[in-house]
Amino acid sequence: MTEPAAVPAAASPASPAGPAGSRLRRLGRLFTADLRPLRNSPSFRRFWLGELVSATGTQVVVTTVLLQIYADTGSNFAVGAVGAVTFVSLVVFGLAGGTIADAADRRVLALLTSSGMMFASAALTLQAVFGAPVWVLFILIGLQASLSALDSPIRRTFAARLLTPDMMPAVGALEGFSMTLALTCGPLLAGLLVSTVGFRAAYAVDVVSYLGLLWATWRLPSMRPEGGGTRAGFASIVDGFRLLWQRPVLLMTFLVDLDAMIFGMPRVLFASMSVAQFHGGPRTTGVLYAAMAVGGTLVAATGGWLSRIRRQGLVVALAIAVWGVAVALFGLAGSLPLAIGLLVIAGAADTVSAVLRITIQQVAAPDAVRGRMAGLFMVSVAAGPSLGDLGHGTFAGFTSPGLAAFVGGAACLVGLAVLIVAVPSFIRYDGLAAVPVEPAVPAVPVEPAVLAESARLEERAL
Secondary structure, X not given: OOOOOOOOHHHOOOOOHHHHHHHHHHHXXXXXXXXXXXXXXXXXXXXXXXXXXXXXHHHHHHHHHHHHHHHHHOOHHHHHXXXXXXXXXXXXXXXXXXXXXXXXXXXXXXXXXXXXXXXXXXXXXHHHHHOOOHHHHHHHHHHHHHHHHHHHHXXXXXXXXXXXXXXXXXXXXXXXXXXXXXXXHHHHHHHHHHHHOOHHXXXXXXXXXHHHHHHXXXXXXXXXXXXXXXXXXXXXXXXXXXXXXXXXXXXXXXXXXXXXXXXXXXXXXXXXXXXXXXXXXXXXXXXXXXXXXHHHHHHHHXXXXXXXXXXXHHHHHHHHHHHHHHHHHHHHOOOHHHHHHHHHHHHHHHHHHHHHHHHHHHHHOOHHXXXXXXXXXXXXXXXXXXXXXXXXXXXXXHOOHHHHHHHHHHHHHXXXXXXXXXXXXXXXXXXXXXXXXXXXXXXXXXXXXXXXXXXXXXXXXX
């Protein structure tokens, strides 16, 4: 006679393993990536995957352009001029992209800008096939950067329409992870393609990479701004700045980031510090650049806890303070392992700040102006590090790279303190209590799985 199967101890309510196992599962969710947006929203999942592939293709193009210009001219100045062309395009067209995003159906606009970028990549392929002059290459990369600046603010509005506000920190972490992956894999793939099959094949890969993004965007519902949209133009940009002035918490998400990047971004010093301070060379410089990305990736991969933070403004301020301290100590570091560790910490702190700042912008800004907020975000992201490069490089020229990094980190802390004293409401901001502005027109229906998951999260919070 067969004995009945024993009931597993873990299934018994009286078993201590039950509560312990539940605590372990909660702890595991806390320190793993929050995948609810991908799991519960097929629309967002398709869009995120399409953007990941497209962003990787974009980095293939960026690297290939630099390689081709150097191969054609042998001039470091010509290679550096690509950065100037890209910077101007991002700043000028980033603001334009924001105001256009708040004027019409964002899904249609994204289809147009993505198609334009795909055709620009096709033109880059053709110039490589026919051996066009280098000035053609500059025109095409400027065109693609301009289209990218128009496209990015439009796409940054989609997540808040597809998901509930409590999922925005997870969206920020997922976007940070995908961008880090693209920045890592894109240049590697470009080097492999250029060295094996040539420039034309590398550009052609980017053309193909847009197909998935176009398909994912086509599958989205209509994305008209709530309220019907605002006429694009200079007046619309002014209205965006006026909204920032009226909402100090939103304004602070830009100001604290500019403070951190202008005073605290030490990347321009890596090459000289590798030689003068750490007695290395190009390989050491590469390690220093990679260290910050490693820190950001660690946060993105273990960032389930970011979705549970209420005092988001306070945590942003603390993250920027950690960034400033880590950069200042990096300037004083006497050994390479210590310097690497400090940059990993700085990169992690920067990612925490970025995820929560984007979350605040998505939740606290009305949908009708989210495009302009995203455009301003692009401008600050482009301008902040560039101005930081200029300041650090100039100061290091008169003193030393290590001192420039130390002073920059210290100045970041002073600037942060001044901003918090000026706008104390920022550190009191409660992200979970923030209520989005009521839409003037029906919003995009949130998928049932997303609503169910949000309800379960609210029940756990209670």
